[in-house]
Structure formats: C-alpha cells, structure tokens
Amino acid sequence: MSGTGKRRSQKERSAETSTRLMNATIDLLHDRGLARTTTPEIARQAGVSRGALTHHFTTREAIISVSVADMLSKTTRDLHRFAEDFIARGGSSDEIVDYIWQMMDDRLFYVTMEYLPEARHNPDFRADLIPTVRDFHAGLDAIWTALAARTGVDPDHTRIVMNATMCLVRGMISQTVLRPNDPAYYQEMLAFWKQQVRQQFPIEAASAQDSRRKAGTR
Structure with missing residues (x-):
C-alpha cells in the first residue's frame, strides 16, 4: 500500500516495475557496457525476478x-x-x-x-x-x-x-x-x-x- 493507505492498482505496479527495469538497464549500460547488460543482471539490478522481466519485456533487445x-x-x-x-x-x-x-x-x-x-x-x-x-x-x-x-x-x-x-x-x-x-x-x-x-x-x-x-x- 502507499503512504495514504490506498492500494496501488495492477497498472500502477506494472508501470513501477517497468520503470525499475528500464532504469536498471541504463545503469548497467553505463556502468558495465552493452555486452554485460544481460537479462539476469538487469533483473538483479532492478530487484525483480527474471519472470517479472520477461513478463514486461520478451527479449534483451526489447528492454534495451x-x-x-x-x-x-x-x-x-x-x-x-x-x-x-x-x-x-x-x-x-x-x-x-x-x-x-x-x-x-x-x-x-x-x-x-x-x-x-x-x-x-x-x-x-x-x-x-x-x-x-x-x-x-x-x-x-x-x-x-x-x-x-x-x-x-x-x-x-x-x-x-x-x-x-x-x-x-x-x-x-x-x-x-x-x-x-x-x-x-x-x-x-x-x-x-x-x-x-x-x-x-x-x-x-x-x-x-x-x-x-x-x-x-x-
């Protein structure tokens, strides 16, 4: 729940996960380079499961x-x-x-x-x-x-x-x-x-x- 006690919608949670994954991808591209920006590393950096990543982005190329x-x-x-x-x-x-x-x-x-x-x-x-x-x-x-x-x-x-x-x-x-x-x-x-x-x-x-x-x- 948010600080106001209102439960976030599925759409809001999905958007938040997508944002975390995109931010993690840019961080890895900058800090470690394209070759090391793998989907397992993106998921780890974003703090989500690999399943959550593939739910939002089907391929490595897509998320990049x-x-x-x-x-x-x-x-x-x-x-x-x-x-x-x-x-x-x-x-x-x-x-x-x-x-x-x-x-x-x-x-x-x-x-x-x-x-x-x-x-x-x-x-x-x-x-x-x-x-x-x-x-x-x-x-x-x-x-x-x-x-x-x-x-x-x-x-x-x-x-x-x-x-x-x-x-x-x-x-x-x-x-x-x-x-x-x-x-x-x-x-x-x-x-x-x-x-x-x-x-x-x-x-x-x-x-x-x-x-x-x-x-x-x-």
Whole structure:
C-alpha cells in the first residue's frame, strides 16, 4: 500500500516495475557496457525476478531498445524546457554550449557509445530508435532556432553550427574514455568553441565585446 493507505492498482505496479527495469538497464549500460547488460543482471539490478522481466519485456533487445528510448525521451523533454526558458529570458550561445556539454557528459553519450555499434549492425534495433532520436534532435533544434530568430541569423546556417557543436562534444566525450580526470583540458576546448559560435551570431559577438569593454573600464 502507499503512504495514504490506498492500494496501488495492477497498472500502477506494472508501470513501477517497468520503470525499475528500464532504469536498471541504463545503469548497467553505463556502468558495465552493452555486452554485460544481460537479462539476469538487469533483473538483479532492478530487484525483480527474471519472470517479472520477461513478463514486461520478451527479449534483451526489447528492454534495451525501450530503455534507451525512455532515456532519450526524458532528455528531449528537458531540452524543450530549456528552450522555453531560453526564449523567455533571452539566453546566450555560451549557455547553449554549456548545456549541451553537461547534458551529453551526464551519462547520455556514454550510454550512446554502448548501443551505437549494435544499431549499426542491427536494422530492427536501429529502426526502433530512429523516431526517438528524431524527437531528440527536434528538441535541440528548438533551442538553436530560438537563438537564430533573436539574432537574425539564417536558420539553416544555425543548424550547421548546432551539428558542428554536437560533433565536437561527442568527440570530446569519446576522448574522456582514454583521457579522464582532466577537466581543464576540456574546458579550454569548450571556451575556444564558445568563441567560435559567438562569431556566427553578430549580435552575440557585439554584446560580448561590449561586456569586455565595460569590465575593462571599471
């Protein structure tokens, strides 16, 4: 029973079990890798029986596919919330770069590196993920389109900047596998890239120069 004494419905209990299984799957993908994310380990991590797992997800591929889609859906909702806030207060391109780095570095791209090879070789798995990945990129597009509208920059050019930013961040996070615990190294690259991005949005660049001049006269 819940804290209020109300008995949970079968639907609620089923949803809770599914959530525990999906969270356990993402934890294992991040902490131990795809090869070690087996159904017995997922059940153990989630604290449920293997029978409960197979009741909700008939195959290992199914639970991994659904879990990754769930993770991306949550991230996409966060992207849209950030976009709404960004539009309301008129955020900067620096904030976008920082947000993307934090988002991707917070397990998201490490998990992505685990399932991408499988998506490359498994067309059914890839097909399951493509709609959710498209939604994720629509969330990114909402943020950068807002910046383009405010600064008067062509949206297509802005998407090139967006995709270049994503490629840079993916490469940086991949490098952390063999070069961990060196935050200064990555922050220097982020600072360099923020400067490059600012130059693509003249209003942003002019505002940054004004801020530096004002700081120098204090």
